[in-house]
Structures are given as C-alpha cells and as structure tokens.
Amino acid sequence: MARVIHVEVVQRLESRASVDQIKIAVNKMIDDKLKPSAGTFIKRFDDAFLVEHIEAVLISEGNEISCKNGIFSEFQFVYHIYRLNDEGRQRELLESEEDGEELSASSHWTLPCTDFHGLWESLVFESSLKDDLLSFVETTLLFSDKGVDSNFISWNRVVLLHGPPGTGKTSLCKALAQKLSIRMADRYNHCELVEINTHSLFSKWFSESGKLVMKMFSKIHEILETESSLVCVLIDEVESLAHARQSAVKGLEPSDAIRVVNAVLTQIDHIKSYPNVLILTTSNITAGIDLAFVDRADIKQYIGYPSVAAVYEIFKSCVKELQRTNIIHSKDNLVTLKLLELSSFQPSESTNTSLKLYDISKLSEGFSGRTLRKLPFLAHAYFVQKPSVSLTEFLNALEKAVGKFKQDCEELKRT
Numbered sequence: 001m002a003r004v005i006h007v008e009v010v011q012r013l014e015s016r017a018s019v020d021q022i023k024i025a026v027n028k029m030i031d032d033k034l035k036p037s038a039g040t041f042i043k044r045f046d047d048a049f050l051v052e053h054i055e056a057v058l059i060s061e062g063n064e065i066s067c068k069n070g071i072f073s074e075f076q077f078v079y080h081i082y083r084l085n086d087e088g089r090q091r092e093l094l095e096s097e098e099d100g101e102e103l104s105a106s107s108h109w110t111l112p113c114t115d116f117h118g119l120w121e122s123l124v125f126e127s128s129l130k131d132d133l134l135s136f137v138e139t140t141l142l143f144s145d146k147g148v149d150s151n152f153i154s155w156n157r158v159v160l161l162h163g164p165p166g167t168g169k170t171s172l173c174k175a176l177a178q179k180l181s182i183r184m185a186d187r188y189n190h191c192e193l194v195e196i197n198t199h200s201l202f203s204k205w206f207s208e209s210g211k212l213v214m215k216m217f218s219k220i221h222e223i224l225e226t227e228s229s230l231v232c233v234l235i236d237e238v239e240s241l242a243h244a245r246q247s248a249v250k251g252l253e254p255s256d257a258i259r260v261v262n263a264v265l266t267q268i269d270h271i272k273s274y275p276n277v278l279i280l281t282t283s284n285i286t287a288g289i290d291l292a293f294v295d296r297a298d299i300k301q302y303i304g305y306p307s308v309a310a311v312y313e314i315f316k317s318c319v320k321e322l323q324r325t326n327i328i329h330s331k332d333n334l335v336t337l338k339l340l341e342l343s344s345f346q347p348s349e350s351t352n353t354s355l356k357l358y359d360i361s362k363l364s365e366g367f368s369g370r371t372l373r374k375l376p377f378l379a380h381a382y383f384v385q386k387p388s389v390s391l392t393e394f395l396n397a398l399e400k401a402v403g404k405f406k407q408d409c410e411e412l413k414r415t
C-alpha cells in the first residue's frame, strides 16, 4: 500500500496558473531535488514558473525521503494547492443599544490565512500528537458529513485541549483550523475561524448582553447554512464560562453575567447540531469543568510541558531563524536529535555544537513553549548585545539566559 505524502502548495495571490500546471511543475521539482526537506517550507526555487507562481511548498510526512533511490515511487502524493488570505483578523464589534458603547465580542479569520501560515509546523509536541489530533478531527467531520447516526456510533465535534499556561494550546487550535482548511478544501470551499472573546464578554455588563450574544451567533448560523462552509469556533479558557456561571449562581456576579453565559451556552448547543461546525476549546485547569458541552468532548487532549527532545527542536528552530536573519552568522547546521542518539552522544567536530544545545535543552526541561521561544531573545538582549555572533557565542549566551531565568523564578517564588 502506498503511503500518502501531502504536498501543500501556496500559490501566489496574483497567479492565474492552473492546478495541473502547478502539479506538473512541483512534481518535477520533487523529482529533481535530491532530498526535499520534509516538514519545512521550501521557498527558493530554480524553476522560473515556480518563482512566478508559487510562494512555498511543504511536503509532510517522513524525514528521510530521497527520490534518487526510488523510494518516492512507493508514495502517493496528495496535492493541496491554496492561496493565503491576507485580510487579517476581522473584529466583530457589538454595539449597545443603551449607550452606544462597543464590545469586541469575537474575532474572525477567513482560512487559510497569512496570520497562521507555518504555525502548525512551528509547534513541537511529543511524537504523533499533532497528526493524531488532525486525524481525529478529520474523522469527526467525515462522520458528520456522511450523516452517521450518533445513536449507533457516538461522536461529537468538540475538542478540549487542557494543560499548563503557555504550552501552545491556543496556537494548536488555530493551527488545526488552518490545517483543516488546507487539507479539506475539496469538501469545504469556505472556512472560517471564529474566536469568542470570553474575557471581553464579561468585561462589561450590558443589560441587553444576552441579545447581543444572539446577534453575534446569528452570523455564525448564516455561514453554517451553507453546507460547503466549515466554521471552527474557538473558545479560549473555557473555564471562565463555568466560573462566571458559578459566581453568578452564588450571587457574586451581577445577574447580567449569568444572562451572557447562558446565552453563549445555549448558542453553542444550537450550532453544535450543524455537521459543518467544529468547536475548539482550551483550558488551563485539568480538573473537570462544569460545562456539559466540554464534558462530552470526544477529544480531551492534555498538553504538557515540552520534553527535552521537544525543547531541543524548539531551540533548534530558533537558531535556524537567527541564522536566516544573520544574527547568528555561522551557518553550521545543528544535527537532529536522532543523529545525536545514533552517534551515542559522542563528541566530534560535527556534533559538538549540537551536544551543547542538547545540554542547554536538558537544563530547560519544565519550561513552557512560550518561555522557550522567549529565551533566545533574552539571551541576545542580556548577553550578546551586538548585531551578529557565531553560533558558539550564541549558545553560551543562551545557557546564561536559561540560568538567569531559573534564578529569577526562584527569587519570585521566595518573595
């Protein structure tokens, strides 16, 4: 059986080339290249047609794909050719009839969009977490689309990602929506991500806020009426809905609060009946959240702190970005962790810098992804302070930044 390889091609907005023309040109590029790097965007092309029409190509699956030895013939290529929407975030403002004040109730993106381009690839998790999540959701949408009776096989379209702060939950939801819009473009020709701003919903209590929530959801209903549209609704920190409801019940919040929460929950229940909706939720608490629709989520995925291997990959991607921008001027490549393992972590000319980064990664275990992505910046700000450095100098600075960060955390704990 052939293994599927996804070839995601970003066509330039102004390009009028046909799908077939693009497929032929990209296929040739794959054949010509000795080792197209799987999992990273290819942005430089030799072929004039590709330069004119294509922004980037991404080949997913498999790390060691080499075409010269014929391995490619065992794969089946699935092409996803798309253009990136560059309109950015559209805020939906709701206006109070009472005093004309505006409330930013939700944000919308038409997908796939520039804002989330490459987000999926930038997130590093254990083994197959991302692929499993994508397959779960694809199956969910397929079952809904085919009208499988949920009395026989039960499933629903709710995903809950939970875990400590800064571990990439929100980013993963947005990246997942973007990936679906690319991979399922055959089925859905319009895809939208709607992020409900729960915080701003509770920031000010309008007496008519329940009505405003209904107004906001009526637009989502409108999109959902078109079968070929997919709407991904993101509710970040879903526990804030449960908290607000509990506080309201205990009389700690104004009665308007409960009106907003109930309106949101009722609306979620309504839109859940559409087969072309996906509800993505995140939470920083792992204990049960008192909300029925979350409780019934099929996919409850814990997202924890990155392992040493993931830390290494995250740092490696940061180094690559600093090399691309010439802040690190030496072009020496860091090897993959797999290669370090194969060399039994033995120091050699080709592994020394990678081993240094591996040691720094071990020191950084237990940090969130958000902290890890900030550390290279802090390393430069505190310990480099010049426009361009060698990789070794930079790694020394990174090690110091990790030490300083740990010390700062300790001091914070003591105060």
Ligand SMILES: Nc1ncnc2c1ncn2[C@@H]1O[C@H](COP(=O)(O)OP(=O)(O)OP(=O)(O)O)[C@@H](O)[C@H]1O
Pocket (backbone or CB within 6 Å): 122, 123, 124, 125, 164, 165, 166, 167, 168, 169, 170, 171, 172, 282, 283, 284, 306, 314, 368, 369, 370, 371, 373
């Ligand atoms: N596993 C990871 N791999 C790569 N980058 C990560 C990872 N986790 C977090 N990040 C980085 O940290 C940033 C913050 O992540 P995000 O806001 O998605 O986390 P979160 O879990 O939703 O946090 P919070 O609960 O505080 O909202 C992201 O922009 C991303 O760059």
